[in-house]
Amino acid sequence: QVKLQNLELLHSTMHHRALVLAQLRKWLDGLRFRDAFECMRKLRINLNLIYDHNPKIFLENIETFITQLNSINHINLFLTELKEEDTTCTMYPRPESCPSQTQSVSGLKKVDVVCDALRKAMESMDPNKFCLSILTAHVKKTVPALETALQKVHELRENPPEAPGAVSAEEALKYLLFLVNVNDLYEHSLGTYDFELVLMVAERSQKDPKEYLPFLNMLKSLEPNYQRYAIDKHLKRYRKALVHLSKSGEEHFIELVQLVKEQKLYSDALRLYPAGSPQYKLLSCAYAEHLVEQQQAEQAGLLLWRCGEPARALQAFTSCSSWRNAICVAQQIPLPPDQLALLARDLAERLNEQRRYSEAALLLDQYAKDCEEAILALITGAFWEEALRLIYMHNRQDISETNLKPALLEAVSTQTGFLEAQIATFTRHRSRLAVVREQKEKARLEMLDEEGPDCPDAELYSEASSVMTASKYSQSNSRISSRSSKNRRKAERKKLSLKEGSPMEDRALMHALSEIITTIDKMREEIHSLLKALVLFQFEKQAEKLQQAYEGTLQTMEGALPEVWPEGLLSSNVTGPNSTANSIMASFQQQKPAASQQDPEIPTAPKLRNGVKWKLTILK
Amino acid sequence: QVKLQNLELLHSTMHHRALVLAQLRKWLDGLRFRDAFECMRKLRINLNLIYDHNPKIFLENIETFITQLNSINHINLFLTELKEEDTTCTMYPRPESCPSQTQSVSGLKKVDVVCDALRKAMESMDPNKFCLSILTAHVKKTVPALETALQKVHELRENPPEAPGAVSAEEALKYLLFLVNVNDLYEHSLGTYDFELVLMVAERSQKDPKEYLPFLNMLKSLEPNYQRYAIDKHLKRYRKALVHLSKSGEEHFIELVQLVKEQKLYSDALRLYPAGSPQYKLLSCAYAEHLVEQQQAEQAGLLLWRCGEPARALQAFTSCSSWRNAICVAQQIPLPPDQLALLARDLAERLNEQRRYSEAALLLDQYAKDCEEAILALITGAFWEEALRLIYMHNRQDISETNLKPALLEAVSTQTGFLEAQIATFTRHRSRLAVVREQKEKARLEMLDEEGPDCPDAELYSEASSVMTASKYSQSNSRISSRSSKNRRKAERKKLSLKEGSPMEDRALMHALSEIITTIDKMREEIHSLLKALVLFQFEKQAEKLQQAYEGTLQTMEGALPEVWPEGLLSSNVTGPNSTANSIMASFQQQKPAASQQDPEIPTAPKLRNGVKWKLTILK
Incomplete structure (x- = not known):
């Protein structure tokens, strides 16, 4: 009931x-x-x-x-x-x-x-x-904006409102204490720098006056700016602390540098001093040290240079191969000629190691005054025309015979060999891709046959197989999913194995083919300049052989494009090899791809830069 | 019956x-x-x-x-x-x-x-x-390989076979005459250079001996090589003619040059003479003239230079701004210093016009010995570090104040303005794209609603509309279809009109958005180098403003990518806005796209080069 x-x-x-x-x-x-x-x-x-x-x-x-x-x-x-x-x-x-x-x-x-x-x-x-x-x-x-609230109380104390029935500072504080924990309020009351207000709050707290009074008295005894700095620091408001400390006199500058270093407030600190001042210089040096540790030596060098520390700037610039800046600083110091030459050699060596041969050559030629080494660097870097320019500039035609010509012939055989190797790999991948695709198509048709053409299970099947493929490989990647897209792409790459029978082998092959095509296409300028140099030195036959080899390679690549990337092939996941008409339509309506998000994309067809003319008409 | x-x-x-x-x-x-x-x-x-x-x-x-x-x-x-x-x-x-x-x-x-x-x-x-x-x-x-057949008859005449029952030259010729028009055979018989054979054929033709005998007698009177040349030329076998003419003695060289020019057999001709010979030089000059007419002045220059015509080579190189070669040739001549300086200035002017400022600067600095002009070229080209290098090299720090600093500030405002304009256009296109897509989706849903979800006509409809769109625009392009793919792409571009309501407006907008993103992304290096220069010259605030503006622009672009190129969007024609599930599947099975071949492709999402670090950590 x-x-x-x-x-x-x-x-x-x-x-x-x-x-x-x-x-x-x-x-x-x-x-x-x-x-x-x-x-x-x-x-x-x-x-x-x-x-x-x-x-x-x-x-x-x-x-x-x-x-x-x-x-x-x-x-x-x-x-x-x-x-x-x-x-x-x-x-x-x-x-x-x-x-x-x-x-x-x-x-x-x-x-x-x-x-x-x-x-x-x-x-x-x-x-x-x-x-x-x-x-x-x-x-x-x-x-909670406690400080702003306390600031309001502080204002009420400073300028009590005259309106009838207006709330007094006393009442307002009482109300605040009703809303907020008193210890929190005490801490934040310091931020108003209003000691009477602090005392008002403190008195209402359970704090022991023996504890807070000495602290407050100590603060009171300080110079106003330094006092505010101490409070700001106590409240961990380091930017404010920095500003107040900077106003509190030169005698606290060491403390300021300490604060800047601890809290990494270099940029803020620099803004507080005029560019020419000794403090600016000292802070710049501190910042530069920090930047060098952060692998930002070039920016460190800029700071050191502009604050008038050229020697240290030079060191920073040299360490990161920022050679133009290094040389400028060195000439500003100015370094004596022999030391400048040594510096140039040092920088050139670093640049050669980084395969930045033309820059190395400039240093060797103009600052180390060693045209021979400069020309050799240019020849190593295959800058044929520039090498020839220096040869004629310094009247060193002998180097044409001793170095340039042999290097040209070597370059021909290197390039020809490279092209042959690339074509071989390309052809292997291409045939294998045809086989893999045929197998996939056969498997698909067999599955459709087994199920009968009208059986809706066929679609389920193919989706299930896609899920299976994905899950087989998603285990190892589940950790990664939350990381950056760069990592994700790396993980995708890993899944693309060229090993025969790997589940994504077709995509891996397309990816490899695409990379070869891009590599070959990028050689246009290099081949063009090599061909010109060969013609100039009467290496007509070698030039013709190279031109034919490169043209053949380009034609092979271009000819393979419609096969590797047939017109019906989609470059999106939606219509990947495992998708069905239904999944395509579903994804279309939901604006979401049906295939597993973790699948690497089908690589798109690379674009050949046929606008870049490389062929010489004077060669067959 | x-x-x-x-x-x-x-x-x-x-x-x-x-x-x-x-x-x-x-x-x-x-x-x-x-x-x-x-x-x-x-x-x-x-x-x-x-x-x-x-x-x-x-x-x-x-x-x-x-x-x-x-x-x-x-x-x-x-x-x-x-x-x-x-x-x-x-x-x-x-x-x-x-x-x-x-x-x-x-x-x-x-x-x-x-x-x-x-x-x-x-x-x-x-x-x-x-x-x-x-x-x-x-x-x-x-x-018909008439010549080869006649050659066989000629061989039978020269070496009559001894085998019993073997066919004689006479019989063979008779048989040939039965198969082939006698006049054709006569012409080709000349190609065997066998006058008796020619006569045998001629006698069997209806030709008047008064006509062919004088011609044959004239030929017989010639020196053998020149005779063969005459026959080859008569038969329009110009390559053979060239070889025979080259063997027929120096007195025919002018005729040879004539033939080479008429038939453009320059490369073949050069191969017939040793590199040092006067004929080689003359032919090279003729070839060079031809190449200059064909806008191939650089290759012309190479030929002229290597055959020992530096003055003419210099002219060719200069005309196409091939400045390194020009300078080399000039120094080989050698040009007196004042003329070399003039040449360098001339070349630098051409390069400046082509916005190749750093190359112009090199010429002005090293050959015209005018470091001031060189530095100004570098400043114009925004090569800040290189400008500074020359300033210190030539101890011209005054130019920093008079030109470099003002140029830096101008660059900031130019770049900032450019970024603002690009963002404005970008935002306009992006909003418009959303509107166009919504309209298209609405139209699609309305059509589906009208026809009912199961009505197959809906698909027909949408395909019909796609055909209509295509035909509306194919009229003007039908002429073009047979031309090169470059022209076709141009025609596609034309179809992509940004005009409101144009049928491909969505693709046109995506294309425009993609181009803006690519333009902005390409600015990374330029902005980075400008920021460094600004910092060095204490233009901290301007640098910060620019850094923020550029970062904001990049973020806007990157943030818009998922909206403009949603994950479900396909970059192929197959699943264009007008395709249906059936058409997708059909194209999939036939390996052919369903949509009109003349439709321009949906532009793919541009890739941002986030690996290129441009930001300075020392700026806010």
């Missing part, structure tokens, strides 16, 4: 609540906030609904809301009940006929949006009257 | 023919060529069937065929009846149970394949016995 009664009660309650909510929605739509508010308070309905029901309308009519409530306490009640949760999704779901109104304001949190909107409205309406609600709005933000 | 009889006869004939063909196929499969041949001759069945029935087997058993026929006449009959047409496709279709055997031998013509195969077999079996058939095989090729 009792159970039945309870159930009935429950039922009627539920029915009742639905009616109430319908009424509330009507009121809110009609901007009757006061009626809604009072009803909700009485029936203990979560006040968040006032906002959640239609955030846009609430924010647009916030002054109406304040005027209708017309009570500091009610506004405070509303503010303190604010939660991030959307009550129309949780407690009070909308009826289906009523579409969702919730549109999150770009990335901001709901509680912050409402607090700030209410506070701004109240500040513009009557800052004195709404003083306590304004404090509440500061304190209730997701990260 | 008669009609009925005729019909019956026709019917029995048809029936009979089917039986005959079945028998013939059996014989041919059994390599019983003789039985097949005789039956075919009697029943007037086209002899081509012997080959067409199974080309592979015929070619593999060609000696069996010859041995079985064992008759020059029969072989000649077979050869003369050969046609390009495949009789199993036209006159004698295969029964369905018998799959097609025809596999065209890679690009070669059937008639040529059969003639050559038969000829080679007969030559290896018994060249004397099969002499006339061999001649037939030469003459019946798609391009």
Whole structure:
């Protein structure tokens, strides 16, 4: 009997609540906030609904809301009940006929949006009257703005409002203490630099005056800027601390450098001193040291150079092969000629190691005054025309015979051999790709045959096989999924194995073919310049052989494109080898690919730069 | 009655023919060529069937065929009846149970394949016995090898075969005259350089001896090589003519140059003379002139330089801004210093016009000895580090103040303005793309709604609309279709109009967006070097502003990628906006795209080079 009664009660309650909510929605739509508010308070309905029901309308009519409530306490009640949760999704779901109104304001949190909107409205309406609600709005933000709130109290102390019924600093502080933990408030009160305010807070806390008084007295005894620095540092506000410390006199500069180093505030610190000052120089040096540790030697060099430390700048530039800057600094110092030559040789050696031969040659020629080494560097780098330029500039035609010509002939045989090797690999991959594709197609047709053409299972099958393939390989990658896209791509590459029978072998082969084509295509300029040099030195036959070999290679690549990338082939996952008409359509409608997201993409066909003319018409 | 009889006869004939063909196929499969041949001759069945029935087997058993026929006449009959047409496709279709055997031998013509195969077999079996058939095989090729046939007659005259029953030159010629038009044969007989043979042919022609005798006598009077040249030229065999003329003595060299120029045989001619000879030089100059006319001045220069014509080479190199070669040649001449400086200035001016500022600077600095102009060129080209290098090299720090610094500040404002403009266009295109896509999707859904989801007409509709779109634009392009792919791509571009409402507007917008992204991405290096220079000269604030602007732009681009190129979007025509599930599958199975071939491709998403680090850590 009792159970039945309870159930009935429950039922009627539920029915009742639905009616109430319908009424509330009507009121809110009609901007009757006061009626809604009072009803909700009485029936203990979560006040968040006032906002959640239609955030846009609430924010647009916030002054109406304040005027209708017309009570500091009610506004405070509303503010303190604010939660991030959307009550129309949780407690009070909308009826289906009523579409969702919730549109999150770009990335901001709901509680912050409402607090700030209410506070701004109240500040513009009557800052004195709404003083306590304004404090509440500061304190209730997701990260409580305690300092701002305390700043308000501080202002009330400094300029007590004259309006009748205005809140005093005393009252405001009391209210704050009611809202916030007193120890938190004490810490933040320091941030106002208002010692009386600090004392007021401290007295209301359970803190032992024997503890805080000596600290406060110590602070009081300090020079104002240094005092603020000490407080800022205590509150871990290092940027502010830095500014105050910089104002507190030269005697604290060592402490400042310490702070800058500890907190890595180099850029901020540099901004506080004029470019020519000794502090600027010292800070630049400290920054440069830090940058060198961070593998940013070139930027370190720039800082050192501009602050007037050329010797150290030179070191930094040299260490990262920033040779133009290094040479400029060296000439500014100025380094004596023999040392400049040594520096140039040192830099050239580094550049040669990095295969930056033309830059090395410039250093050797113009600064080390060693044209022979310069020419040799250019020959090594296959800069034939530039090598010839230096040969004629320094009247060293002998090097043409001793080095340039033999190097040209060697280059021909290297390039010819390279082309042959590339073509061989290309042809092997291409044939294998045809075999793999045929096998896949055969397997697909066999499966369709087994199932009969009208059997929908065929599609299921092929999707299942795709899932199986994916899961087989996804285990090892599951850890990786959260990492950067670069890592993901690396992982994709790994899956692309050229091993015969590997599940992605066709894609791996296409990838390998694409890379060969790109490599060959990139050789156009190199071959062109080699051909010209060969013609000049009467190596007509070698040039013709090379031109024919390269042309043949390019033609092989171009001719293979329609086969390797047939026109019907899709470069997206959606229509990968395992997809079906249904999966394609599904993905099309959902704007999401059907195939496993972890599958590497089918490599797209590389573009040949046929606009780059490399052939010599004077060769057959 | 008669009609009925005729019909019956026709019917029995048809029936009979089917039986005959079945028998013939059996014989041919059994390599019983003789039985097949005789039956075919009697029943007037086209002899081509012997080959067409199974080309592979015929070619593999060609000696069996010859041995079985064992008759020059029969072989000649077979050869003369050969046609390009495949009789199993036209006159004698295969029964369905018998799959097609025809596999065209890679690009070669059937008639040529059969003639050559038969000829080679007969030559290896018994060249004397099969002499006339061999001649037939030469003459019946798609391009009759008259000269080769005549050469055979010439050989018979020179070395009459001793074998009994062998064909004499006389007989062979008679046979040839029976096969070929006598005037054609006369012309080609000249090509054997055998005047008696020519006379033999001529006497059998209707030619007037008063006409040909003087010509032949004139030829006979010439020096042998010059005689052959005259004949070659008469027969338009210019390469042979050139070789014979080159052997006919120096007095004909002017005629040779004339021939080379007329027939553009420069490369061939150069090969006939040693590199140091005066003829080589003269021919090189002629070739160079021709190359300059063909806009190949650099290659012309190379030829002139290597044949010892530096002054003319210099002119050629200068005209095409091949400055390194020009300077080398100038120093080889050698040009006096003041003229070299003038040349360098001239070349630098051309390079500046082509925006090749760093090359211009090198010329101005090292050859014109005008470091100021060199530095200004580098500043114009935004080569800040290199400009600074020259400034320090020549101790011209004053230029830093007067030119470099102002240029840096100008570059900042230019770049900032450029970025703003690009972002504005980007944002406009991006919003418009969203609108266009929404409209297309809406139109698609509306169409599906109207037709009902199961109505197959919906697909027809969408395909029809795609065809309509294509035809609307194909009119103007129909002329172009046969041109090169470059032109085709140009035509595709044209179809991509950004005009609102243009049928390909979405693709045009994607194309435009892709181009902006690529442009912005390419600026990384430029911005990086500008930032470094700004920092060095204490333009910290400008550098920070630029860094922020560029970073913001890059982020906007990167952020837009998933929207502009959603993951489900396909980059192939197959699944273009107008395709359907059926068309996708159809194209998939046929390896052919369903959408119109003339549709421009959907532009693929550009790749950002995030590996290129451009940001300075020392800037905020």
